[in-house]
Structure formats: structure tokens, C-alpha cells
Amino acid sequence: MTQGAGRTDLSQERSRAHQRAWGWYDWANSAYVTTTSTVLISPYLTAIARADVCPDLAEGQRCAENLSVLGLPIAVGSLAPYTITLATIVSALALLFVGAIADRTPRPTRLLGGLAWVGSAAAMSMFFLVGTNWELGVLLIIVANLCLGASTVVYDALLVRIAHPDDRDRVSSRGWALGYLGGGVLLALNLGLLQLHETIGVSQGMAVRISLFSAGLWWAVFTLIPVIGLRSIRGTTLEPVARGAGVVRGAFTQLRATFGEMRLYPQTLLFLVAYLFFNDGIQTVIYSASLYGSEELGFESGQLIITILVVQFVAFGGALLFGNLAGRFGAKRTVLSGLLMWTAVVAFAFVVPAGAYAVWLVCAVCIGVVLGGTQALSRSMYSQLVPQGRESEFFSFYQAMERGTSWLGTLAFGLIFQLTGSYRPAILALIAFFVVGGLLLARVDMRRGIADAGNEQPAVV
Template sequence: MDGRKQRSTRQQRAWYWYDWANSAYVTTTATVILGPYLTSLATNAACPELAEGAVCSTPVSLLGFGVLPGAVHPFLVTISTILTTLALLLVGVIADRSPHPQWWLGGLAWVGAVAASAMFWLAGDNWELGAALMIVANLCIGASQVIYDGILVRIASPDDRDRVSSRGWALGYLGGGLLLAVNLGLMTGYEALGISYGLAIRLSLLSAGLWWGLFTIIPVLGLRSLPPRALEQLGHTPSARPNPLRQLAATFADLRHYPQTLLFLLAYLFYNDGIQTVIGQSSLYAQLELGMSTSNVMITFLLTQFVAFGGALLFGRVAARWGAKRTVLAGIAIWFGVVSVAYFLPGGVFGALLALGAAIGLVMGGTQALSRSMYSQLVPKGRESEYFSFYQAMERGTSWLGTLSFALVFQFSHSYRLAILTLVLFFLVGGVLLSRVRMREGIIAAGNALPKVL
């Protein structure tokens, strides 16, 4: 193996670790704990005398609007997306012109990790603090992911990206699953440890923030030798960097020259919003609609994480034979079936929830990993982070159309079943749009080499 190949392999291994690092927050905090926990804090604020298991019909004030406690979390996800989208786009423009993008990755990740760790102080009825910390953490995880995804193009050839992206997602699910297992033990054995259940939840939130911050050190140090090639490829020098706002406007205008890239982004907007809403709101659905305990939900998510580890690797292998586009379309069809089945899932049947969780795990990592590598083929050279900022604005934890639909349907129907049923439209529209993306044409237009299998 020559020196360049060895360096690329080392960088790929270091790169994987950021998936491992941030997945702890995504899994333990954003997916499993924060939605129901913020709902309980908002319920304590609106209905302090409410009997356990009853639904609070008294709204809390969110930006001057009356919102039911049960809709607070999906509305907050929507708000955080709208507030952070412009920031993500600006980060992409700046990162492509930085000779050291790994330091941007680390700085954003560490600020997010501090916000995530500070969730330890959430208790009683202070849901407003939780809302602020959630917005900061979501902004940082989205912005850091822009830079992380852009680095993929620098460390992997077109033929390697499906494999490298899939391994990163797989390692992320493994890391997130391991910490979730630890927190499951903490939240089920809290009495033996002599602590309260509330403290167990808060310690779990703290552990996710610390995990995210500490393991980010590995990719930041391991990616120090990335070539500072963005400025040279774009024809700029460090002393003549364009204004980021002007460059952002130019990027929007430039998108029209890449119609297949734009069509892919539109497709991804729909089907990924469906994926993210299922992931982000499934804990609420399982606990408040199906009547499952927190421990049963955590066990289900633990199963989902480890199935997703294998699913991401499996989808990477299938894509090597079928091509990424066909494989993702098959995954979207499975997602459509998963959401349809979830609507009819009987309440209180733990086995049915486990089966659904396994089905989600099978397609969750694979569709997301391959979508990332597909998009990397459609991005113009030297503008990876800039273009990935558009992609990341629709990525995990920052989708908003799905969560807004979910929140509005619940707000007016008081039914999580009807709310989740609306998501079938996102998979249907996204799948139809993706089927019309002409990958070969888009890759050539972006000036990239064609992979052997499309």
C-alpha cells in the first residue's frame, strides 16, 4: 500500500469516529429521552395537578402561541430548523475556504456537547431551558455534520464512498447503541443505585453530552493532515476570500446549473423528513399513544440501534451490486410499509413494538448512509461543505416539514396515530422524485468521475 493510500485509510478511520461521537446525543437524548422528558416538564408547567397517565389539555406559551404540552417537542424541532438553516449554509461556505475544517468540526461539536451536557439541570417545569439547550445542540450537530459530510469527498474516491459512508453510519449506530445500553441499565436499576428516576434521566442526558465531546477529539486530531485544497480549486487565495453572504447567494443561483443535484435535494427533503420524523417522534408515539414504559421504549431503541449497525453494512454491500439509487428506493418502499404498519400497531403489545423497531433498524442506517454517498457524487468539486450545507439543512434532527405536519395533526386531532399516518406522503413523494434523478447525468455535470456501479 503506497503512502497516499495509507494516509487516506488512516483518515477514513479517524473520520468514522465522529459518527460514533455524535450518535450518542442523537440516540440517547434527541431520539429516546428528550421528547417525552420535555413533554413531562411542559405538562408540569401547564397541569401541575394532573393525574399520572392523563393528557394535559392546557396549553403553554411558545413564542406567544398556545401549544399543547404534547406538541411542544415536534414544534421545537421545527423552530430549531428554521432558526439554524441559514447558519448551516454559512458554515458550509466558510468551511470550504478553511485550510483546517477539522477545527470547525471540533469547535461546533464541543459547543453542542456543552449544551447537551447542561441538560442535566433540567427538572421540575423548566421546559424553556430545555428548549433553548435543544436549539443550540441541534444547531451545532447540524453545522458540524455539514463539515463532516464535506470531508468525505476529500478522503474517499467515488468508488469507495458508499463503503466509507456506510461504515461511518454503522459505527455511529454501534456507539449510540452501547451508550443507550448503559443508560438503560441506569434507568432500570436506579433504585439499586440509591438514586431517583429523575436523576437517572438527567445523568443519561449528561452522559450523551460528555460522550459527544470526548470522542470528537479522535477525528479532530486524526484529520489534521487534510490538504487545504478548497481555496486553490475555487481560484481564491486566503487574502481574497469572498464575502460568505455573497457566496451563499451565488451558490443558490449556481444550483440551477445542476438540475439533477437540485432534484435529488428535493427528493431527499421529502423522504428524509419522513425518516427523521419517525426517528424523532417514535418515542412519543410509543409512550403516549401505545402506552409503553420508558424501559420498554429504550429496549426497542437498543434493538433498533444494533440492527441498524448490520443494516448499514448490508445496504453498503447491496449497493455495490445494485447501485446506491436502486438500493435507497427499496429502502424507501420499506419505510412506507413501516409507517403504515405503525398506524395499526396495537397498544401495550411489546412484541409488536420490537418487531417494528427491528424493521426500522434494517433500513434506517442504510438509506441515510447511501443518500450521503449518492449526494457526494453530485457535488461540484471544491465546494463540498458549501453544497452539503443544503443537504444537512434537511438531515437528521433538522428536518421540519415532517415534524410540523406531525405537530399540527396532533394539535388539532389529539391523536398520534393520525399524526404518524401523514408521514406516508413524505415517503411516497420522495420516492417518486428520487426515481427521476438521472445520476449519470448529474455526476458528469458536477465534474466528478463516474463510479463503476450506478
């Protein structure tokens, strides 16, 4: 087995200062995830695509014309979920190489910063989405989501370096909580802009474009904190042959070896398959919530932003709550309980009546309770299952199924809408992802997987 040597003494890297600096990247990128991906970009992209093919459509009517993309007919309402699907396919291929390269770069935080700043530039460029140029929107979403996933590969892998196995549930949960708080703060500011746009003399479209720009700017500025705060961390110490192969050629060689070695980590592989399913469900709910709320339930942009604000601030507490529960009952049991809650939440969303905003807000509170905790604990659980010296490479497999790179769920969501013309059966179909993912996760033997990876056993799993 080709095994990275790793470091035997990580006491200096596992400091409170490093853990605090590390968590700020959740704060930085969550502005894009919340303001752009979750709330604004899907309805906005749908609106400018509708303006292209149905320019004379009366308000409240559904466009019956299709877009033509490479000769294929695409329903206007399916453009946003199909775009996420395409971004996922591109990311799933690219992130594997990013992870292998990240394990070989001497300064991983520089790579983190470079990827984040390219992604934030794409996010800020969404300001130029006007008129009917939905094609530019598709391109920018793909670039921004790819860079988000790639930078998070590096970021997640650093959790192993800066936190002891017994501390990872806590550190990961606090990072997620900080992310929800930061995303909520910027979203609240953007809500104010959208609600008061006439008072300050800007159109609603301009207010949306300014909000999209602000999310990219926030991402860029706050990325400085982890890049500077973790600058002393160096790349993994590799075997002489791997190091002599160079960054890119060595990455390709190691990636090929890793595919062959995955069978040696059956519990890690089983966890990844489980995560593929239940995280696809989570990500599709996140990306489709605003589309479902606007198109199926008839809520306005301001109401949707209030909804996401509720989710954000409840999720802040939910992530901390799940972190505490994991310390008492173990991360695996806590996540399985969370998946049962997710199943109930999706069923609840299916029966929310059109225009029933108060009922919709109750659904949002339920999502907030379970959202951050399941994601944060999944990250810390997986960190226990990856071999030393290969963290970024293994997290690239994980990140390919993480935020903004789910494709089974968004593909199913888009296809069901195209077949039925309604988002209700599309949202209900997501229950299957939580059920299958939960059944597979229940079969994962965490203790055995940690031992197979050669890692220290935490007190509670």
C-alpha cells in the same frame, strides 16, 4: 461558473487511516442522537412542560391546558415536535453560511471540533433541566441541534476528500454502522442506569438527567479522534480572488453565487428536493418514535430504550447490508427499495395496538433494517453530485434537511396531533413523505449529475 480549483492528487488523503478516523465522528455524535434526541428529550421535555401547566394531573391523564409561547397557545404534547421545527428553521438559515465558511477555513477539522464541542456542552447542560424549566430545554435543544447539523456539514464534506468515488458507499455505510453501534452501547449503559436507579439510590428524574449528560460527554470525548486523526487535511485551494476576500466576506459572496449557479446542477437540485421529502419522513419517525410509544401506546421509558437498542444494533447490520447491496445493484436502486420498506414500516406502526410491546419490537426490527442503509447511501450518492472545492457549501444544503433539521415532517406531526388529539393519524401522514421523495428520486439521473459536477464516474451508481 465559479469553480473551486480543488486538489488533483488526493491519494495521501484517501488512506485507510483517514477513513477510520473519519468514521469515529458518527460514533461520537450518535450518542446524542440516540440517547437524547431519539429516546429521552421529547418525553422528558413534555413531562416538565406538563408539570408547569398541569401540576396536579393524575398519572395516565392527558393535560388539557395549553402552554403560552410568545402569546401563542401550544398543546403540551406538541411542544417537542414544535421545538424541533424551530430548531430546523434556525439551522436551515445558519448551515448555509457554515458550509460556505467551511470551504474557506484552512483547517476544517478544527472547525468540526469547535462546533461539536459547543453542541456537546449544550447537551451536557440538559442535566440542569429540572422542575418546570422547559424554556431552558427548548433553548438547549436548538443550540445542540444547530451545532450537530453544522459540524456534520464539515464532516460529510470530508467524505469526498478521504474516499474515492468507488469507495464512498462502503466508507459512508461503515461510518453509519459505527454510529449505530456507538449509540447503542451508550444507550445500553443508560438503560441499566434507568432500570437500576432505585438500587443505586437516585430518582428516575436524576437517572434521566445523568443519561442526558453522558450523551453530551460521549460526543465531546470521541470527537477528539477525528479532529486528531484528520489534522493533516487542509482547506480547499480556492481561486485567488475568493481567497483574498477573506473567510466571512468570501463566504457570503460565494453563497450568493452558488444560489445563482444551482440551475447548472439540475440533477443535484432534484436530488436535494427528493431528499427533503423522504428524509423528513425518516427524521420525523426517529424523533417521534419515543413520543408515539410513550403517549399513544403507553410504553414506559425502559421499554422505549430497549426498543431503540433493538433498532440500533439491527441498524448496524442493516447499514453494512445496504452498503453491500449498493456495490452490486447501485445506491439509487437500493435506496428506492429502502423507501418502499419505510412506507410499509409506517403503515405497520399505525396498527400496533396500545400495550402490544412484542408487536412494537417487530416494528423496531423492521426500522433497524432499513434505517442506516437509506441514510448512509443518500450521503454517498450526494457526494457524487457536488462540484470540487465546494463540498462543504453544497453539503450545507444537504445537512439542512438531515438529522435534527427536518421541519415539514415534525410540523405536520405536531399539527395533526393538535387537530386530532391522537398520534396515530400523525404517524400515518408520514407515508406521503416517503412516496413523494421516492417518486422524485426515481427521476434523478445520477450519471448526468456526476458529469455536470465535473466528477469522476464510479463503476456502479
